[in-house]
Amino acid sequence: MKVMKNKWCWIGLVLCTSSLAWAAKDKKAEQSASDSKKVEKSDSDTKASAAADSASSDEGGKDDTADEEEAPKATPKKASKGEVQAELKPSESKVIEIAALGSLGGSTFTRFGAGLRLGLDWGEKEGLYVGLIGTYFAGTSVTDQRINGNGEKTRRTTLIAAEVGYNVELSSDFLVRPYLAPGVALVTDKTCATGKCWNESDNGAKVTISPGLQAAYLVAPFFYIGGDLRYQIIMNATDATAAVISLTAGLRI
Numbered sequence: 001m002k003v004m005k006n007k008w009c010w011i012g013l014v015l016c017t018s019s020l021a022w023a024a025k026d027k028k029a030e031q032s033a034s035d036s037k038k039v040e041k042s043d044s045d046t047k048a049s050a051a052a053d054s055a056s057s058d059e060g061g062k063d064d065t066a067d068e069e070e071a072p073k074a075t076p077k078k079a080s081k082g083e084v085q086a087e088l089k090p091s092e093s094k095v096i097e098i099a100a101l102g103s104l105g106g107s108t109f110t111r112f113g114a115g116l117r118l119g120l121d122w123g124e125k126e127g128l129y130v131g132l133i134g135t136y137f138a139g140t141s142v143t144d145q146r147i148n149g150n151g152e153k154t155r156r157t158t159l160i161a162a163e164v165g166y167n168v169e170l171s172s173d174f175l176v177r178p179y180l181a182p183g184v185a186l187v188t189d190k191t192c193a194t195g196k197c198w199n200e201s202d203n204g205a206k207v208t209i210s211p212g213l214q215a216a217y218l219v220a221p222f223f224y225i226g227g228d229l230r231y232q233i234i235m236n237a238t239d240a241t242a243a244v245i246s247l248t249a250g251l252r253i
Helices: 002-069 081-088
Strands: 094-105 112-122 127-144 151-171 174-193 196-199 204-220 223-234 242-252
Touching: 094 127, 094 223, 112 151, 112 242, 127 174, 151 204, 174 223, 204 242
Parallel strands: none
Antiparallel strands: 094 112, 094 242, 112 127, 127 151, 151 174, 174 196, 174 204, 204 223, 223 242
């Protein structure tokens, strides 16, 4: 009986010890599995952190490059008051005009005529104009009934005048110029009959003044065509005073 008790005590002790051993083994396995998961998590966190650091580094590099590319330019130097005034000052370029005219006058001393114009413009499009104009009018040749129908009366006018005007730009290629042209008109009034010719008493040089208006269309920067209308007043020669209309073409150089 005593032996049986001892046997069961030993069996209980063995079972208890085995149970403790199995419990310790299971705990160790659980601990090992937990440690393995922690290591895997740590590795995963490390990789994620490395990837984030790499991405941040790339973005930082791009930002640096963008900053370098978008680096602010040097602030331009502020123009002085004198420089601003110089920029705002109108152009003082000068243009030379050379033009031919074909004219038609309203008096017997004018009729068809041809002439030349030479001038200087202060400014490419707008500005003061100063020049010279010369026109020869063929006039008329008519029969003078006062000399038994055999007399022939010839009237002609040659005009030389200065011109002072101002160019006004109406558009990029259209200009108008009001002007005044004081000068001298050489009036010829000659009568011929029975093989003889004589001049009338009012022949000679006369003071003339002509207010007028010229319009010009710029076909090219250096070439223009246009029209001209003026009232040609010739002092002491009322028969020679008349309106004159002209077509003109010229160069601007």
